[in-house]
Amino acid sequence: MKTKITGHDIKAMGFPPAKWYRKAIDHINDNELSKEEIETYLEQFRLPEPVGLLETPAPYSLNIMAENELEEENISKVRSTMDEVMKTPTVIGGAVMPDACPAGPLGTIPVGGVVATKNAIHPGMHSADICCSVMLTDFGTANPKDVLDAAHKSTHFGPGGRPRGQQFNLTEELFEEFKSNEFLFDNKSISIAREHLGTQGDGNHFLFVGKSAKTGNTMMITHHGSRGPGARLYSKGMNIAERFRKLLSSNTLKQNAWIPFDTEEGQDYWSALQTIRKWTKLNHKLIHEGVAEKLNINIENRFWNEHNFVFKDGDIFYHAKGATPLDAKFMPDITGPRLIPLNMSEPVLIVEGNTTKNNLGFAPHGAGRNMSRTQHKRNLAERSNLDIFKEETEGLDIRFFSKEIDISELPSAYKPASTVRAQMETYNLGTVLDEILPYGCIMAGDWQKNAPWRKRKKRHRN
Template sequence: MSKNGYVNFMSMNSHNTEKKLPFRPVALGIPERLMPVVLDCARQLEGEGVRGKALRRLFVRLAQDPKSFADHPVLGGLAGMLGGESSPGAAFSVTEVPWRAWGEDLDPKAVQQLRDGCGLPVAVSGALMPDAHVGYGLPIGGVLAVTEAVIPYGVGMDIACRMKMSVFAVSPDLVDTNGDELARAIEQETCFGVGGQFKVRKDHAVMHEDWGFSPVPRRMHDTAWAQLGTSGSGNHFVEWGVLDVPRAMPGLPEGTYLALMSHSGSRGTGGEVAKYYSALARRLHPELPRALGHLAWLGLDTDEGREYWAAMELMGRYSAANHALIHAAVAGRLGLTPLFGIENHHNFAWREIHDGREVIVHRKGATPAGRDVFGIIPGTMVDPAFVVEGLGNPMSLCSAAHGAGRVMSRKEALARFRRSDLEHVLKERSVRLLSGGLDEVPMAYKDIREVMAAQADLVRIRGTFLPRIVKMAK
């Protein structure tokens, strides 16, 4: 964007002439294929004295309600192309950008969701991870790069869902010799589930930041504070286990360690942010077919887009605070001080450079895997998690899987398995489950080893964590 607020846009006509506009047409939902028409209309309107903010407002109204411009002397033709005489979604034209998938036997519905995302007018490229399964908007395991826009449901409902591991320089045999003590520390210092909160509130610097810039954080501030340091439901967990490091990592020598690992996010507040801004994006993009409504985006050159971005980043800091408090409380109860720590988001959007171009990369259920970037990819309550080092593969937009990935829905898992099935596999793997639902049985997930094998060109395994004492929502 230039200093005067205009966007430089290279037109797609045969002359390839440059035209400055005070708005980004694709951010308003106008398909890129119509850019030559947009530029021609803008020239005519500017010749009649319509410039700057007035020109932008006119095109915003056109994108939102093309029918009302059917008889406009300049914009009438463009309105017809945008569906002025058709039903919502008729103007949406899919030109799929390049994308690539890892893994075999991927869910066709998840594949289609990624393809839908790659057909958006703001899309640049995409990738699908081997743990992929269906989600809202983008699939879980979906990675999508776009230009100067953010898709709320491309980030996900649980904004900044996060992994954290603390490693302790004590004997891992403590999971056997002092298992009851380790279990009590988790039981007494954690809180799980929808609406869960501590009787005595915790505190963290993030709660003293500005939460008033957006109506959702402002409304949810008290609830977020009440839930500070707690974990969600579903596949969120806190667990003790044994970490094997066969080769020294930066800050952690080779060896076998006791480790504490957690998986949780931004709680109900993150979900409210996602729902509010996704609904707003849908209203701003009536041209999207109904089936693609969850892929609606917000331009980052708009107030709405900048507001969502700030809320997303706040939820990232809030999620990190939750994990920090969980680890401090559980380890502190036992008088343990971590020797090493590692953590990462997997529901977030980042501003990055790929192929020499600045893009917004959405990783929904995908782990950042830039070269030399460390992260955590968990398995199930009985299967290993892996500390990984990213290989920076540009084909995946420097991303990797975020876990094993479901092979069946929660409803199907509850219908197919009994408590005895879960108890059998827990005993077989020597795992103590303090609490957890049948919808999280290991059999409802892919084999994490196969997932890791499918992405050997994305990450290098540097450590293996075996869970031994696990707590999830009841």
């Protein structure tokens, strides 16, 4: 009887341990392949030779200009980090949007960055907030205050999931997709997927209510990503990408590690991204339908788009870190134009546009920042949060779910909306079809101020 091949034998032939080992071992032993046949069969699993960084950064379009010293400093940092990103061996092109700002150590894709790669998915380039997206529902002649009041009762901001008794159910289709995917099937991921449905997180995520400048209809817009399920997928993806980085390109920065799409891991990760996309869309939908049910009103229209995702066109993968897809080829379920929110005191823009050489099929995703949240708070340290809030939100119904003001989300924390809009026109980054004029919005607020761990620490000190 022929000796059985083991994983140790395959490793000794120069193949690092991988998911395909089990399938290969079964195939070799079931078919009793000869030594020559084994070598021929295994060649399909051999990884390419390691590659170094590109000597010259791949070309990219800089669709942003400075109007003052603060913006010059911001653009300089964006350019420096983008130059390093574009040295990654898989990269073939990129673009920077007018709302760009740095998002981490040098060499990290900036917010407002688009990076195109060949046959490679870079988890670090879509970041932990996978499929951060916006959804609009047209509530017709509904009163904006009624919509905002109902939304306040329907949504949930801050950490964790919804309280027991207020949780939603996964659809059977989504449940099966989670169970059948190597990155999503564990009990913890499925449990969090249930708990976090109908939640919006914190930071710049919001629920906005306003009126269409064209029709006068009341519109509600939600902004959030994939919450816990997406964050878990991101962590797993980064771990797999790091393993490939060590084998394929050890000089590549860890945040730019990639998973080759033509591997089993690449196929599974791409599939997991699509499932997380469906989960996020459902998450938006449940909040919107909860409002419609409370008010017993009909929905006249609805559309959505993500602005933090990976989009595929053939063997090219477009990593959009805070960039809105204009090109319909990126959205298989396209039902309407795209949404670009600016800040709580400015209209949400409804746009459409064409793909050009400089935009790669993308537009900005919002107003962006010229400085960090921390620096903005430092600049206003001499004034009370309440005074700043009253001044910047006059005439608007602005609410913080935690009941604590977060001044890093007030309008002055962002770039002037007029600047972003003007540069959209200058660089042909989308045409505005309509504007949703603000009535009010809900955000998480500074939930950490009274977080349970802070209260425990305070009690301990006393």
